[in-house]
Amino acid sequence: MNELPWIAEARKHIGLHEKVNGRSNPVILQWLKNMGQYSNEHRAWWAESDTPWCGLFVGHVLGVCGRYVTKNWFRASAWNDTAMTKLTKPAYGCIVTFTRTGGGHVGFVVGQDKAGRLLVLGGNQGNRVSIAAFDKSRVTGYWWPGIWDKANKQAVKSVPAAGRYTLPVGSAAVSRSEA
DSSP, X not given: OOOOHHHXXXXXXXXXXXXXXXXXXXXXXXXXXHTTSSSSOOOOOOOOSSSOOHXXXXXXXXXHTTBOOOTTTTSGXXXXXXXXXXXXXXXXXXXXXXXXXXXXXXXXXXXXOTTSOXXXXXXXXXXXXXXXXXXXXXXXXXXXXXXXXXXXXXXEOOOOXXXXXSOOBOOOOBOOOOO
8 A cells, every 4th residue: 555645744754853952843843833724723822842742743744744633733632533534443544642641642553563552653752753652551542634625624534445454563662751
């Protein structure tokens, strides 16, 4: 299967760290400035990378690819959005939301490891964009990104191809920090 545009975009940023020389990464600051122009989402009211930015990463990636960005993209739990298609199991490229101590987390499913943990491509995983393993017990939802219809200013639901439910097997370190 062809790579999904939003996963290809997300992979371009693997390794990007939230700090450069002790300051907020200018790439992340630019993402914040761009929010509010993609679909129905709020604009950012802050300009630093110390605030958890996993939702920003997902919003940026989907926005530049013409996909729907949830209004409150800065809250991981806001990605549990009925404007997108809720899935009953993970599919390659779907949005996945998690619980964590002190909040939530959001990223994209890109595989699973031999132990059955999800491999998630996300921002603010160890203060960088990375692929990390997550226990499925933390999952609060799987969502397929909607397409943003600019003309009608609405999300159009879509579904993954059947083959996307077969997750590639790989490995990654288990996530230790998403804050």
